[in-house]
Amino acid sequence: MENTTPPPAGGSGTNEPLGFRPLYRQVRDRLMRRIADGYWPPGQMLPSEAQIAGEFGVSQGTVRKALDEMAAEHILVRRQGRGTFVSEHNEQRVLFQYFKLVPDDGEREFPESVALSCDQDQASAQERAMLDLPAGAGVIRIRRMRSLRGKPCVSEHITLPAVLFTGLAESEIPNNLYALYAARYGVTIARSTEKLKAVGAPPGDADVLRVARGTPVLRVDRLARSIEGSAAEWRIAYCLTDSFHYLSDLR
Amino acid sequence: MENTTPPPAGGSGTNEPLGFRPLYRQVRDRLMRRIADGYWPPGQMLPSEAQIAGEFGVSQGTVRKALDEMAAEHILVRRQGRGTFVSEHNEQRVLFQYFKLVPDDGEREFPESVALSCDQDQASAQERAMLDLPAGAGVIRIRRMRSLRGKPCVSEHITLPAVLFTGLAESEIPNNLYALYAARYGVTIARSTEKLKAVGAPPGDADVLRVARGTPVLRVDRLARSIEGSAAEWRIAYCLTDSFHYLSDLR
DNA sequence: TAGTGGTCTAGACCACTTC
């Protein structure tokens, strides 16, 4: 693997100076492709640094830098003495990376869920805009209620591109959706953006949460992206925050 | 610098296996101490990697690893071809690291501020608990209103340990408080935790924000810590989110 | 042109896990 042909434009989200692409980024890209293609599924152990280095014709240090970067993004998990593994969306990871609602007086807990409905339909203009869908595309919509300690606390509206998740509308809705996306549809959620607002609870959500309409609730608008970077899920959640809070760490 | 005397307990927040402390962490600790002590003030350029390596008697790669880690925590800023600098709390940094309120339809902007009051008093039990203060300790309380595009959007209640900020109550309150803490009191804010809730606007804050009492607002409870890790500021902000949102990136 | 950080290599040894 040589660096004699630097691609003119960068593509990994960061601003490359256009004209130089480090070797370790090319290694990273090739590893990412294999993971995105399902060559190494979640939970799979990767070859050792030395093996990857031999295959790609680079030094072990260069492979290490690529792997470290991917571990920092939670794409991989490295464990000394054991190996390097593709991250799984197990409960622990989802709990810490994606579920930010914490009891005021206690530890983080994984919520329980009840699916209220699940239908397929044509995407609205707003849904097409959020999910980068063409006109006429289909979506799957899921309504869900989640509880902590037996107390309803989140009313969710989830929208998925139907083309990525064919047949999901007819199946059971598990508590851990991201594990299902990965296992059954090969869609691995890698990062997301949340926009938070305080609003009065809309009628339907107030009923689900068993509070009066207009009660202040936290509205969380999340767009989740797959490992390839494309929008894979749009989710709006109305959260009760009288005995919970949304935890955000600023570094 | 040798690794023959591994300290029995780790102290940098992470769980060390108790019995091995890498050299680069010891380098990091020594650099941190100098920065915390004001030996290298914010904005100051550090010696080159080679110089530090020579002074500490370690290799350049080891120094590099320490510097990279500190840069990842925003303690340092590294610029190729120029050098390594102690981070400043300039507007750009505060805007991206600490001010998460973004207009729904536009770019991030730095808000304007109006100080409403600033007093010194004995700490309440709650304030002592939040800021780790002994009984009888004094605090400085600041009330502030912040605006974006001329529109009031945040009502702030700030509490500071009086012992760290003597004389602040009698001075002007600038827009960028964290720059003042660093420049005048040698207190560099390094990280913080925010707890978010949706609540009805309390009377005093509703008046400041010019909305009806009980209007849903985002309550942001922030505890900010200095570079040494001690609690340095407790801040509660009530934010209007009808045309703004709190932006949270999940990685 | 000199000085800085950034990349890449090669090799030695250490810490941890598993068999």
Place this chain on the structure above:
DNA sequence: AAGTGGTCTAGACCACTAG
């Protein structure tokens, strides 16, 4: 004991900034 990732070193060269 074997295999993995983690640390540390030494040195070469590249990309960027500034005088």
